[in-house]
Amino acid sequence: MNHNSQINSDGFAIINSVYTENEIDEIISLIENSTKDKTENTTFRKSEDLFAIRQFHKEIPETLAFIFNEKLKKIINSNFGEDYFITKSIYFDKPEKSNWFVAYHQDLTISVNQKTEVVNFKNWTVKQNQFAVQPPNEILENNFTIRIHLDKTTKDNGALKVINNSHSKGVFKVDDLELENETICEVEKGGIMMMKPLLFHASNKTTNNERRRVIHIEFSNQQLPDGLEWSEKTVFHD
Incomplete structure (x- = not known):
């Protein structure tokens, strides 16, 4: 179960069969029951x-x-x-005929409780009443993301594409990206993908009429400075 060397070298690792069919069905059922009457929610x-x-x-x-x-x-x-805790989570449901695609990028922002002047915290934004900021690189380098796949994800329904080892070079412009080491990260239903935020990643449009549902969860173990707090901080372990 230890994929630490692969995550450090490539920036990601895929593990299938983390969830049973029943566990996935329970998660999907809870999402569907919670969202059927809430489509106007600001989140x-x-x-x-x-x-x-x-x-x-x-x-x-x-x-x-x-x-x-x-x-x-x-x-x-x-x-x-x-010692890690949740700092952010997003559920993505890409329908069968989706033309949604995402160009290559790094995940550079974190969600925080307020906007304040803090050294080396920059590029502040507000999205749906949520403050986001780009922290110093060392915070991003220490964080990680887990993507939980509720459907089988392939190159034909928007599986992530990544550039191996691109996380090791810090923050840089996509124009300077070299595409030779591209990997398409196909994941079975009930599998996960672990990745570093600075890993360049993208996804294509859906071409096979198959739905793609993913739960994206970001983690950290770091205290923020000068009164800043992780706005979505949640401890998940006992």
């Missing part, structure tokens, strides 16, 4: 090409008991340690 984004829920673990907290099963907790502990 929801709905279009023909994408349905997304920001602050997912706060909007549908009852999913956490199924998401953080014994397998996932062991994976996190063995690869990263026991």
Whole structure:
């Protein structure tokens, strides 16, 4: 279960069979029951090409008991340690005929509780009443993301494409990206992808009429300076 060397070298790792069919069905059922009457919620984004829920673990907290099963907790502990907590989560539902695609980028911002002047925190934005900021690189380098796949994800329904080892070079412009080491990250239903925020990643349009639902969860173990707090901070372990 230890994929630490691969995550450090490539910037990502894929592990299948983290969830049983029943666990995935429970998570999907909780999401569907919670969202059927809530489409006007400010954390929801709905279009023909994408349905997304920001602050997912706060909007549908009852999913956490199924998401953080014994397998996932062991994976996190063995690869990263026991002191990590949730800092952000988003649910993505890419419908069967989606033309949604995302160009290559790094995940450079974190969600915080307020806007304040802090050294080396820059590029402040506000999205749906949520402050976001780009922290110093060392914070981003120490964080990680887990993507939980509720459907089989392939190159034909928008699986992530990544540039291996691009996380090791810090923050840089996409214009300077070299595409030779591209990997398409196909993941089975019930599998996960672990990745570093600075890894360049993208996704294509759906071409095979197959739905793609993913829960994206970001983690950190760091204290922020000068009164800044992680606005979505949630401890998931006992």
